[in-house]
Amino acid sequence: MTARSGGRSAGRQWSTTEQTRIQFLDAARAVFARRGFAEASVSEVVERAGSSVGSLYHHFGGKAELFTALWERYRDEQHAVAAAAVATARADGVTDPFALFEAGARAYLQATWSNRDLVKLVYDGDTPPGFQKLLRQSGKEWVKDNFRLLRASNSPVNRVLVALLTSFMGDARREIASARSAKDAQQLVDTMMDVLVRMRAVIESELLADLPG
Amino acid sequence: MTARSGGRSAGRQWSTTEQTRIQFLDAARAVFARRGFAEASVSEVVERAGSSVGSLYHHFGGKAELFTALWERYRDEQHAVAAAAVATARADGVTDPFALFEAGARAYLQATWSNRDLVKLVYDGDTPPGFQKLLRQSGKEWVKDNFRLLRASNSPVNRVLVALLTSFMGDARREIASARSAKDAQQLVDTMMDVLVRMRAVIESELLADLPG
DNA sequence: GTCTATAGTAAGATAGAC
């Protein structure tokens, strides 16, 4: 997230710019969600945003960058939700590392439903060239950060476990985003969390092996 | 896989066609692996194959279909390798369901190294629109087939476990394909199999819960 | 600094001769 929210220096009106960006992003969300990246046309986004092609290129640099910006907005939102849940749990006196991880993961999955259009879009693979790599890297970073809660070392097996959890969360997101109703989605979240909790045993048996002695 | 290998009726020379298809697929493999799907140009593939654009469209229908055909060839090869390994294990007297699953999974992962260019290509997401869905569906089918070895029922949790194993195998493939050397790849296979074996406990605790009584 | 109108260009797809 670039630190330019509401930024203003020497009396310039950045508010207009920010508004324009939001209009573009909202339009892009609708168009990309329906057509996917490759099939979507820049003109359609521009039309829906009530702006012009040149303006779009001025603000984002291109079709691919517009897509990336859209996704970054979603990602930051998701991460904030998860971080808030962990903070709340901690404030409530939760200290068990895995329980904290659980709280974050649950909030993350629950927030997925309201952004299901973006999740489906991204996981259907209708994305710009190279985007999937970025996506996976970001997912990995998130799990890694949260994995630190578990005080995991950097052994090969632990790195595989990070990868496993990353995949699992990604998969869970997709399943939840594809649910038929909000109720089904909630049930899926519960099921996913069940599996995650059961994986605790596997993860902890590894972590114990790391301890000295 | 269409059943047209060597087929000939009314004196037509299908052998030439099959040869042309192979030339296109080999050329496509090289070009797509270097540039990814979106960045690759049809002309470059045609040039490398020593053929023409029209011929390519005659045989495959388009750029996206060429890509899909290339991947199907790889997929069938991988599945055959895994199936052969399971059959061999069974012939050697292995009856434990999980051990059979293991044998197939290990062969599958080992075969990945020689096709690492395709694996990287596919998992980098530089694929045609809608391809990722196809890819995931295929992976799911494979795990499902193998999961039947474990006599798993169709409960919600088991479906999640199928998803989990699918993700894991996909992730494992990527890691192996990105290894620096054949030796590193082999070590990774071993690590991945370690984790898989440790997951056995989680899976089987679920399967037991399915049993009547 | 912000945006509109317009032209350039590349590449996937197709028609029809051989």
Place this chain on the structure above:
DNA sequence: GTCTATCTTACTATAGAC
């Protein structure tokens, strides 16, 4: 079945008004 010539689409760049 094979190939050349052509068409069409849509991303991208730019000049200049406000």
